[in-house]
Amino acid sequence: MPKVKIPRKSTAIDMTAMCDVAFLLLTFFILTTKFRDQEVVQIDIPASTAQIPIPDKDIMMFNISPDGRIFFGLDDQNTRLRLLDTLANRYQFQITAEQQAAFKTLELWGMDIKALPEFLAKDPTERANILQPGLKIDTTGGETQVEDLILFSRKINNNLRIAIKADKTTEYKSFAALIEALQNRKVNRFNIVTSAKTARE
Numbered sequence: 373m374p375k376v377k378i379p380r381k382s383t384a385i386d387m388t389a390m391c392d393v394a395f396l397l398l399t400f401f402i403l404t405t406k407f408r409d410q411e412v413v414q415i416d417i418p419a420s421t422a423q424i425p426i427p428d429k430d431i432m433m434f435n436i437s438p439d440g441r442i443f444f445g446l447d448d449q450n451t452r453l454r455l456l457d458t459l460a461n462r463y464q465f466q467i468t469a470e471q472q473a474a475f476k477t478l479e480l481w482g483m484d485i486k487a488l489p490e491f492l493a494k495d496p497t498e499r500a501n502i503l504q505p506g507l508k509i510d511t512t513g514g515e516t517q518v519e520d521l522i523l524f525s526r527k528i529n530n531n532l533r534i535a536i537k538a539d540k541t542t543e544y545k546s547f548a549a550l551i552e553a554l555q556n557r558k559v560n561r562f563n564i565v566t567s568a569k570t571a572r573e
Contacts, residue, residue: 415435415438415538417537417540417566417567426533426535426565427533430531432525432526432532433446433480433537434537435480435482435537436538436539436547437506438539438542440506440542440543441506442482442506442507442518442546444518445479447479449476451528452478453476455528456472456475456488458524459485459520459524463485463486465488465489466489470492470493471489474492482504482505482506483506483507484517507521509553519553522534526559533563534554534562534563535564536562536564536565
């Protein structure tokens with residue numbers, strides 16, 4: 373008796389659902405991605421065996437460049453705006469809505485506070501190409517802009533933790549001047565940002 377041949381049928385796989393999921397994931401990642409702004413200054417941080425992490429929020433950041441320039445930043449945008457209003461009152465300058473929007477996006481900046489309005493009025497591309505001179509810090513009884521930033525920021529948000537990120541080639545005198553400004557405002561606890569290394573390195 374001859375064998376009955378069963379006709380072969382091609383297997384059809386419906387890929388519609390998989391394509392839908394792939395495009396949904398792609399859309400999700402595109403909409404939720406946050407692009408980092410170009411850094412104001414490149415800093416090569418020293419290595420350390422310390423393993424105490426910096427908190428994820430409520431951070432007041434000071435960056436010290438290799439040539440000793442000091443930059444300041446706050447992680448929360450609402451705190452930044454309230455600080456800008458306080459600085460405008462203290463240093464007697466006017467701020468427009470466009471300048472407020474520009475300051476809201478500044479993660480780090482370093483210049484004479486009185487020069488902020490002119491800086492914020494510039495085009496974003498032009499702002500990115502400006503070499504910022506760093507914050508004015510004078511420990512001889514002159515202007516205390518860094519101390520004002522510390523004081524006003526902590527009044528706005530008393531939970532702020534202070535972190536200092538300095539290049540490993542930065543001279544100690546710049547670091548010492550910032551620490552003195554912190555101590556003048558009764559701040560004796562702060563974090564120093566370092567990269568991780570093993571004890572054998």
